[in-house]
Amino acid sequence: MIEVEGVSRRYGRHLALDDVSFRLGAGSVIGLLGANGAGKSTLLRIIAGALEPSQGCVRICGRDTVTERCAAQAQVGYLPETAPSYRELRVSEYLTYRAALKGLARGLRSAAVERVLAVAHLEEVAAIRIEQLSRGFCQRVGMADVLLCEPSVLLLDEPTAGLDPNQSRELRELLRELGRTHTVVFSSHVLPEIQAVCGQVLLLERGKLVLAGALRELQESAATSGSSEACASTCSVLLRLRDPERRAATLLAALDGVSGIALVEDTGEELQLRLQLARSRSVDQQLEQLSLKLIGAGIGLREVRRETLELDDLFSRLSPPQEAPK
Numbered sequence: 001m002i003e004v005e006g007v008s009r010r011y012g013r014h015l016a017l018d019d020v021s022f023r024l025g026a027g028s029v030i031g032l033l034g035a036n037g038a039g040k041s042t043l044l045r046i047i048a049g050a051l052e053p054s055q056g057c058v059r060i061c062g063r064d065t066v067t068e069r070c071a072a073q074a075q076v077g078y079l080p081e082t083a084p085s086y087r088e089l090r091v092s093e094y095l096t097y098r099a100a101l102k103g104l105a106r107g108l109r110s111a112a113v114e115r116v117l118a119v120a121h122l123e124e125v126a127a128i129r130i131e132q133l134s135r136g137f138c139q140r141v142g143m144a145d146v147l148l149c150e151p152s153v154l155l156l157d158e159p160t161a162g163l164d165p166n167q168s169r170e171l172r173e174l175l176r177e178l179g180r181t182h183t184v185v186f187s188s189h190v191l192p193e194i195q196a197v198c199g200q201v202l203l204l205e206r207g208k209l210v211l212a213g214a215l216r217e218l219q220e221s222a223a224t225s226g227s228s229e230a231c232a233s234t235c236s237v238l239l240r241l242r243d244p245e246r247r248a249a250t251l252l253a254a255l256d257g258v259s260g261i262a263l264v265e266d267t268g269e270e271l272q273l274r275l276q277l278a279r280s281r282s283v284d285q286q287l288e289q290l291s292l293k294l295i296g297a298g299i300g301l302r303e304v305r306r307e308t309l310e311l312d313d314l315f316s317r318l319s320p321p322q323e324a325p326k
Helices: 039-046 071-074 091-101 106-119 135-147 165-179 193-199 215-221 230-233 248-253 283-296 311-318
Strands: 002-011 015-024 028-033 055-060 075-078 153-157 181-188 200-205 210-215 236-244 260-268 271-278 300-306
Touching: 002 039, 002 260, 015 039, 015 055, 015 200, 028 039, 028 165, 028 193, 039 055, 039 075, 039 153, 039 181, 055 071, 075 135, 091 106, 091 135, 106 135, 135 153, 135 165, 165 181, 165 193, 236 260, 236 283, 248 260, 248 271, 248 283, 283 300
Parallel strands: 015 210, 028 181, 028 200, 075 153, 153 181
Antiparallel strands: 002 015, 002 055, 200 210, 236 271, 236 300, 260 271
């Protein structure tokens, strides 16, 4: 759906993006993370075809955003941080005007406007001037605008910035709905928001893509390592055991796929162990195998769970604070 290959972008001497590559499939919500100045907005604008890369290429549904710009942009709905609008128009008037600008046939405009009003939950304010709306409703108008021509890809730059908690929650629910049928990429500084909505994350640091993948797997595998290379190869698991004879570590060390064992806590009555499991094998199968091994040896298995990091901890480990320029 979205293919980004070797994309770099310079502004004079400043390298805003540095050899960024990734691929995203259909029907998913992807969070784009990074500190201020990391290159998030630049990347979204390049994917949207609003800005050309200095090097590399982007394809949307197989269409190059430079050599086949119109065909690629027909598949994209792009919403910048501040949704543009003609504030003196009523919501339905504005959306009808935008449908005309986008080349939607006259006979299809009314149905398209009704459809996006329903999707963005704007029916109750359709006859109200945009200047009278709250910021939350203005953002919804922007969302309705990008959905008019039914694009396959939605690119949203800080869509919840400035919204109150209720407005943010409503917009998150809308993003979840859209993620079932669209590829949605949105940037945000609100990490719990990304965690609540996204199945995948992309992390930019000073223009470089330092992390990309399924959020749950990244949280699990970074729980003890903090290294993107280690993230890809191991998974951390916590075990809580009743093991009076302290035999568990020896039994577990003999199992294939167990690359490390560490004692977390020993209360006398209970042990907590942390295991590193190789991702070259199915983690679920390894957990089943080690559980059967422990139970068969008469060791009481009280809890087994994959260890995860909260997204803000993961972000801090992999994107440390930048020093101020001297």
